[in-house]
Amino acid sequence: MIEPVELPTKIGIGPLLGPGQNLASVSDKISGVVLNRKTTLGWIAGLFVSFMLMQGLLLGAGVLFLKGVGVWGINIPIGWGFAIVNFVWWIGIGHAGTLISAILLLLNQSWRNSINRFAEAMTMFAVACAGMFPVLHMGRPWLAYWLFPYPNTMNIWPQFRSPLVWDVFAVSTYATISLVFWYVGLIPDLATLRDKATKRFHQVTFGALALGWRGSAMHWVRYEQASLLLAGLATPLVVSVHTIVSFDFAVSIVPGWHTTIFPPYFVAGAIYSGFAMVLTLMIPVRQFYGLKDLITVRHLNNMAKVTLATGLVVAYGYMMELFFSFYSASTYEGFMMHNRMFGPYGGFYWALITCNIVTPQFLWSKRVRTNVPILFVISLIVNVGMWLERFVIVVTSLHRDFLPSSWGMYYPTVWDFAVFFGTIGLFLTLIFLFIRVLPMISIFEIRMLLPAQRVKEPVK
Amino acid sequence: MSEQNENLNLISIRARLDNARGKNYWRTLDELAGTEGFQDFLHREFPRQASEWEDVEGRRNFLKLMGASLALGGLSACTKQPTEVIMPYVNAPEALVPGKPLFYATAFTLSGVAAGVLVESHMGRPTKIEGNPEHPASLGATDVMTQASVLNLYDPDRSQTLNFLGEIRSYSSFLAVFKEALAAQLPKAGAGIRILTETITSPSLASQMKDLMTALPSVKWVQYEPLGGHSTRAGSKLAFGSYANTIYHFDQADVILSVDSDFLGSSPASVRYARDFSDKRRVRGSQTSMNRLYAVETTPTNTGAKADHRFAMPPSQVATFVRSLAAQLGAGGDVPPTGRETQTRWIGALVKDLQAHSGASLVIAGEGQTPEVHALVHAINSTLGNVGKTVTFTDPIEANPVDQIESLRDLVHDLDAGAVELLVILGGNPVFNAPADFYLKDKLAKAKLRVRLGLYEDETSDLCQWHIPEAHALESWGDARSYDGTVTIMQPLIAPLYQGRSMNDFLNAFTETPEKSGYDTIRDYWTKQKPGVDFEQWWKHSVHDGMVADSALPSKTLAAKAPAAVPTDNGTGGLEISFHADPYIYDGRFANNGWLQELPRPMSRLTWDNAALISPATAQKLEVETEDRVELKLGGHSVWAAVLVQPGQPDNSVAVHLGFGRTRSGRAGNGAGFDAFRLRTSYAPTFATGLSFRKLNEKFPLALTQHHSLMEGRAIVRSAPISEYIREPEFAQKMSEAPPKGLTIYPESFTYTGYKWGMAIDQTACIGCNACAIACQAENNIAVVGKEQVIHGREMHWIRVDRYYEGSADNPAVHFQPVPCMHCENAPCEVVCPVAATVHDQDGLNSMVYNRCVGTRYCSNNCPYKVRRFNFLLFTDWETESVKLQKNPDVTVRSRGVMEKCTYCIQRINYAKIAAEKDDRKVRDGEIVTACEAVCPTHAITFGDENDPNSRVRKLKDEKLNYGLLADLNTRPRTTYLASLRNPNPEIEAS
Numbered sequence A: 001m002i003e004p005v006e007l008p009t010k011i012g013i014g015p016l017l018g019p020g021q022n023l024a025s026v027s028d029k030i031s032g033v034v035l036n037r038k039t040t041l042g043w044i045a046g047l048f049v050s051f052m053l054m055q056g057l058l059l060g061a062g063v064l065f066l067k068g069v070g071v072w073g074i075n076i077p078i079g080w081g082f083a084i085v086n087f088v089w090w091i092g093i094g095h096a097g098t099l100i101s102a103i104l105l106l107l108n109q110s111w112r113n114s115i116n117r118f119a120e121a122m123t124m125f126a127v128a129c130a131g132m133f134p135v136l137h138m139g140r141p142w143l144a145y146w147l148f149p150y151p152n153t154m155n156i157w158p159q160f161r162s163p164l165v166w167d168v169f170a171v172s173t174y175a176t177i178s179l180v181f182w183y184v185g186l187i188p189d190l191a192t193l194r195d196k197a198t199k200r201f202h203q204v205t206f207g208a209l210a211l212g213w214r215g216s217a218m219h220w221v222r223y224e225q226a227s228l229l230l231a232g233l234a235t236p237l238v239v240s241v242h243t244i245v246s247f248d249f250a251v252s253i254v255p256g257w258h259t260t261i262f263p264p265y266f267v268a269g270a271i272y273s274g275f276a277m278v279l280t281l282m283i284p285v286r287q288f289y290g291l292k293d294l295i296t297v298r299h300l301n302n303m304a305k306v307t308l309a310t311g312l313v314v315a316y317g318y319m320m321e322l323f324f325s326f327y328s329a330s331t332y333e334g335f336m337m338h339n340r341m342f343g344p345y346g347g348f349y350w351a352l353i354t355c356n357i358v359t360p361q362f363l364w365s366k367r368v369r370t371n372v373p374i375l376f377v378i379s380l381i382v383n384v385g386m387w388l389e390r391f392v393i394v395v396t397s398l399h400r401d402f403l404p405s406s407w408g409m410y411y412p413t414v415w416d417f418a419v420f421f422g423t424i425g426l427f428l429t430l431i432f433l434f435i436r437v438l439p440m441i442s443i444f445e446i447r448m449l450l451p452a453q454r455v456k457e458p459v460k
Numbered sequence B: 001m002s003e004q005n006e007n008l009n010l011i012s013i014r015a016r017l018d019n020a021r022g023k024n025y026w027r028t029l030d031e032l033a034g035t036e037g038f039q040d041f042l043h044r045e046f047p048r049q050a051s052e053w054e055d056v057e058g059r060r061n062f063l064k065l066m067g068a069s070l071a072l073g074g075l076s077a078c079t080k081q082p083t084e085v086i087m088p089y090v091n092a093p094e095a096l097v098p099g100k101p102l103f104y105a106t107a108f109t110l111s112g113v114a115a116g117v118l119v120e121s122h123m124g125r126p127t128k129i130e131g132n133p134e135h136p137a138s139l140g141a142t143d144v145m146t147q148a149s150v151l152n153l154y155d156p157d158r159s160q161t162l163n164f165l166g167e168i169r170s171y172s173s174f175l176a177v178f179k180e181a182l183a184a185q186l187p188k189a190g191a192g193i194r195i196l197t198e199t200i201t202s203p204s205l206a207s208q209m210k211d212l213m214t215a216l217p218s219v220k221w222v223q224y225e226p227l228g229g230h231s232t233r234a235g236s237k238l239a240f241g242s243y244a245n246t247i248y249h250f251d252q253a254d255v256i257l258s259v260d261s262d263f264l265g266s267s268p269a270s271v272r273y274a275r276d277f278s279d280k281r282r283v284r285g286s287q288t289s290m291n292r293l294y295a296v297e298t299t300p301t302n303t304g305a306k307a308d309h310r311f312a313m314p315p316s317q318v319a320t321f322v323r324s325l326a327a328q329l330g331a332g333g334d335v336p337p338t339g340r341e342t343q344t345r346w347i348g349a350l351v352k353d354l355q356a357h358s359g360a361s362l363v364i365a366g367e368g369q370t371p372e373v374h375a376l377v378h379a380i381n382s383t384l385g386n387v388g389k390t391v392t393f394t395d396p397i398e399a400n401p402v403d404q405i406e407s408l409r410d411l412v413h414d415l416d417a418g419a420v421e422l423l424v425i426l427g428g429n430p431v432f433n434a435p436a437d438f439y440l441k442d443k444l445a446k447a448k449l450r451v452r453l454g455l456y457e458d459e460t461s462d463l464c465q466w467h468i469p470e471a472h473a474l475e476s477w478g479d480a481r482s483y484d485g486t487v488t489i490m491q492p493l494i495a496p497l498y499q500g501r502s503m504n505d506f507l508n509a510f511t512e513t514p515e516k517s518g519y520d521t522i523r524d525y526w527t528k529q530k531p532g533v534d535f536e537q538w539w540k541h542s543v544h545d546g547m548v549a550d551s552a553l554p555s556k557t558l559a560a561k562a563p564a565a566v567p568t569d570n571g572t573g574g575l576e577i578s579f580h581a582d583p584y585i586y587d588g589r590f591a592n593n594g595w596l597q598e599l600p601r602p603m604s605r606l607t608w609d610n611a612a613l614i615s616p617a618t619a620q621k622l623e624v625e626t627e628d629r630v631e632l633k634l635g636g637h638s639v640w641a642a643v644l645v646q647p648g649q650p651d652n653s654v655a656v657h658l659g660f661g662r663t664r665s666g667r668a669g670n671g672a673g674f675d676a677f678r679l680r681t682s683y684a685p686t687f688a689t690g691l692s693f694r695k696l697n698e699k700f701p702l703a704l705t706q707h708h709s710l711m712e713g714r715a716i717v718r719s720a721p722i723s724e725y726i727r728e729p730e731f732a733q734k735m736s737e738a739p740p741k742g743l744t745i746y747p748e749s750f751t752y753t754g755y756k757w758g759m760a761i762d763q764t765a766c767i768g769c770n771a772c773a774i775a776c777q778a779e780n781n782i783a784v785v786g787k788e789q790v791i792h793g794r795e796m797h798w799i800r801v802d803r804y805y806e807g808s809a810d811n812p813a814v815h816f817q818p819v820p821c822m823h824c825e826n827a828p829c830e831v832v833c834p835v836a837a838t839v840h841d842q843d844g845l846n847s848m849v850y851n852r853c854v855g856t857r858y859c860s861n862n863c864p865y866k867v868r869r870f871n872f873l874l875f876t877d878w879e880t881e882s883v884k885l886q887k888n889p890d891v892t893v894r895s896r897g898v899m900e901k902c903t904y905c906i907q908r909i910n911y912a913k914i915a916a917e918k919d920d921r922k923v924r925d926g927e928i929v930t931a932c933e934a935v936c937p938t939h940a941i942t943f944g945d946e947n948d949p950n951s952r953v954r955k956l957k958d959e960k961l962n963y964g965l966l967a968d969l970n971t972r973p974r975t976t977y978l979a980s981l982r983n984p985n986p987e988i989e990a991s
Helices: A023-035 A041-067 A082-106 A110-114 A116-136 A141-147 A163-196 A200-209 A217-250 A262-288 A297-327 A331-342 A346-364 A366-370 A372-399 A414-437 A443-449 B003-008 B010-018 B023-034 B036-043 B050-054 B056-077 B144-153 B171-188 B203-215 B230-240 B270-279 B302-306 B315-329 B341-356 B371-383 B404-417 B440-446 B503-510 B518-529 B535-545 B594-598 B616-622 B722-727 B771-779 B787-791 B828-832 B906-918 B931-935 B952-957 B986-990
Strands: B102-110 B113-122 B125-131 B193-197 B220-223 B245-248 B255-259 B292-297 B309-312 B361-365 B391-394 B422-426 B449-454 B466-469 B478-481 B487-490 B576-580 B612-614 B628-634 B637-645 B653-657 B687-689 B692-699 B719-721 B757-762 B800-806 B813-819 B838-840 B846-848 B941-945 B975-978 B980-982
Touching (some): A041 A414, A082 A163, A116 A141, A217 A372, A297 A331, A297 A372, A346 A366, B113 B144, B113 B478, B125 B931, B144 B771, B171 B449, B193 B404, B203 B518, B255 B341, B616 B637, B771 B800
Parallel strands (some): B255 B292
Antiparallel strands (some): B612 B653
16 A cells, blocks of 8 residues: 655655645646647657657668678677667666666655656666667577577477577566556556546547546555556566676676676666666656656755665776776786776776766765756766766677687777667657657656645554 | 561461471471571561450460560570580489589699699589699698689689670681681791790690691790799709709708798698698607798798798898808808898808708798899708708709790880781780880780680780680699699589680690690690500599609709809898789789688788788888878889788888789779789899888778787797707696686586597697688688678688787797687587577587577677677678589578588588498598698698597697697687697707
8 A cells, every 4th residue: 555645845855746736736737748738849849850860770770681780880709789788778777767666666765756657658668779679689680589489390499598588588578567567557647637638539548548447446456456566576677687688798708798796787787877867858858848846856866866876886896897807817807807998998988987987976965966957967977878888898898808819899880870879769759759648747646745645644 | 567577477477387296396486487587577576466366376376486486586696506415314424423522633723833633523513622632742732722713713703705806706706817817927937926825834735835836937935924933943044054943852851941932832832842841840749859940031921930930131131141151051152241240140050050950951942032042042952962852853844944024025025026916815914914114015006916815804805806715724624744743634624614715725726627625635645645555544544643643753963053143232222122922812813713812811811902011110110000001112113002010021121912903803803902013023023122112191991800919928829949848748738727627507417429529730730821711611601701891800711820929020920820610518609599509419519500590699709719700791692603603512501690600511520420320330530521621731630539549639639739729718629729839949049
């Protein structure tokens, strides 16, 4: 049972909701974005730009399927390039949504109510972007289904020792749970939209999507049980998915990949980049849609704190990598670290240290955490830094491994960039469509935060 | 439709056809085709057919007729074809079993010199060339060019038609014109005729030429080829007074001095010499004697890389060095005025070593040096008592040895004088490769009638009126001598693909029987040579064996005298340039061979281009770096080139390789590299001083396959002087940790009870020639990817020869390491493949299942040896018909998106296993020979069953020199290496 809580007025920095909100205003404000608000020019322009960016993906994938992965900059020895970098980056971004919706739910962190819907949507879209890359990067993508264990006449199964097979399970489970969780959470709000809709089309559409929700007590009981169960299911995924993604590297013998620190370090990195991405998206949205009363500075402050905390874990990971390469007494490990810092890709390493370790240190300051523009810039820098981190891990480890005769360089091509920016376009397109057609903030969960919802119980 | 055709409408034709059945049917159409009216009818675009569709009967016949006319369309478009009976193998030829290759002995010639080969033929298609174990120049191995020559056979850019000024003509129409031209020459005994050939050793061709010159005594036979051993030939004349052929016996030599001679890489007998040389330095167990090689070099070569002491010097200083060596050995000559201090320090030790091994030493001079140096070297060998022991002489193997540059100069003079009325150019490519100061390109047109027989329509054909396609060596009969004079009668493996003619065929055009075949010509010649023997028997025997028994030329005793004066130059002329044969495309004749273009040069690892090789110090002085574009100017001629900084290159000297910069070689060779022939003059054919060098502010990308040449302190190639091996035989194994059993989390219970395939690679023997890489390419249908893809790092070679440097950049020690798949018992690639496309078999092979591969490339990432190759794009040529014929039918042709790698030639393994199983026995040692092992001139690669206690590979793996590459990763590689040993002179080492 989720306890409706008393609206705190003076906890931390500012309230969770702006002053003067009541049950009706919350419903109106959020559902109004979908139902009443006119499609603004800004939205159309934003969608257009995102949609055009997405064409890069279509074009890039078209050329890729036509010619082969050789249109990218990969080679021997660098068999993985942007595709895997992007895959890990997107998957990582998705993690914040799951953390916010599942773990914070279980931990009764009611401040999450304003942001969980949006974060979950972000997770879905990020996983959609991520999920494309393993297929795109294959030499023969039309055979991607061979990675699934399905009974077949050849009587052959996937090779279960390979982390790539684990990946298939991890990512597909993750995508499924995320979708279900997100949709289940939407149902009460879809019913609200149905009830508030005045146009027939809206009524029918939202009515169908609401799956017959009437808001009866029994419904609410079932709902609460389902969300708790799904939260329970999703919680281990927050840890497991990126752990398994990190196994893609850790299980190999490549210096720079073969590291036991990878699972926790990857999970922390994922949440780090995920929260940064939530900030990156929420700050403009609350600005443009006048939702500052619902997504307050306190939310931003909390998210900045999580970002700082996970950022510190990531920093610890970097230090451990450095230490292990020294402590392993392995020439290959030692060389790898030296090459990572001072080799041809050294600039990327130092850039990632700046982005991921130096920049978040500003978040120690309350003034920075509550300064929205600076927070926005920091969140962008962290996003870039986390992309660089994956680039450094994938490319600098591969490009100089055991035999110096085989060392090489990786230079991304225009098609690498087309596909990368194309997925950003896809992601933003989906975000734009989402904020237009679905309630981007959970109406009923916000209403629980209102004083009117307060259920007073005698203190024992 | 006009009235006169009325009688030829479909109705009338149908009427005639209706009465014809079976064979008559066709005959009637034939007859119809003969009539002019019918031809006209067929040529009309739309015959009157509309009415035919109205009636059922008529429509059927119309379709029948249309079908027939399609066939007739072909018939009426061509000249009459000779009747040639083709037949399916209802009764298969004897010995032909579908799926089983046959091997035929023949020879590969380069600059006229033959090396015996066996050609593998699959159902009439030659696919792969192997060495002929019986042949003295091969002993079972071949060089790189021989391996790749099979690709030239199927080159789609080869000349396919007989052309007159670009128009297709028939051979008979050519013969008519030619006969007329000959008739005009008859009265003056052929005084206006010049025949330009390359070096000819073929006895039958020589006899044809002799007959021709008897019939037309004033004909001049011009011989020229750019890299035809000019200095060697002239040097022998200078030393002995007449031309002689020198044979070196490296199997008898304990101390060898190479004076700018790459005898391991680019001598006509390299394959044999490399075998003899490496057999003398094979250290096994307690057998610890090694020969010692000193090399003086003007640019890094394989020979210098294998030398125990290598001295790099600019080409102009070599003569000085040889003079002081000769003087100190007492071989005549005087001590030159100056000698560099570093030289004098080790020259004393060298002299002592040579003298201590009198009769068992060997000094060999290279083509890059002047005839005087060659003569002086002959005198040194003589003084050292080597003649008759390590050095022997025979008559020249060429049919008619001449000073080729002078020979061509005469032709140019005659052209200038307008004395040439009929110029016949047989093979070669003089317009491209003649000395720059001859301006042959501008002068060729002064000959009235120019006829060219050539494999390609190249730069020379471009300037000749008539071009006649030449038959490839695998398409024609021929004969040729090898380095010791042994004759091989070359048999064709396939009928000419493009109606090419051999030189033997073509020379008959000068005779009364112009269409006499080369086969008849050669047989007639040899019938005359072998009176009193059962000729059929002799012929069969000689052709079958791939050589004529006892045809090696007998040794001669010749006394060498030191030349009166050896001109020396101490490099006062500024920057020097030296010209070298490209190790693969030679003088440019193989420029269109994709395999050779893409094979990394042994020292520079450069593909698809040549470059101006400059030492690191000189590059610093001239402020250039690799890939800088520069202008090279020598005596009024200039070319642009890309710089490649080459460690080991002598300072102040630029080395360039010839044969690149072709403009009419075909799609692979056009535009690759720059044309160094444009700087090469008749008076300085091997090196020159006074090169001017100007940096252009541009970059030119070079496709290198290896970018890093230092081992970074890792025990990759393990090497030591022989003294250390004697002190500590296990030095190599102690250079890394051996992981204990049980380190992996996966069960290790599998024991290999049957076969246990393994490979041992002897790094002392490996001379880095890359023959293994090209043999593998030919055997395993490996694709060529092109320059751009090589720059991207996507070359496909399954076995590569890594080259590492050690020591100073000025003169580093060089290590070669051939790297095929290691077939690790704990293969890191296998555990990470998500679809089990790479798996282990019960004999320990790491197998690649192409049709299961989805292309994640994870296996390659996890392969510490990086031997896996990926089809990033559709690299295999699935379009060109002729290239398909080369493919080995026993090996899958890979498509896009699939990983591939060395299989230990699994097709050969299975072939032997099936044969053994049929006989109910185990595969014998040596029955399976991988392609790389077979081709290796020095037996550096050995493959076999490790479970067989008597196998060669087992014995090598029990050697104390044996170690596993990166075995500390617990991969347990099946391919292991024998550490490299050297035999340095302690006296020089100490100084």
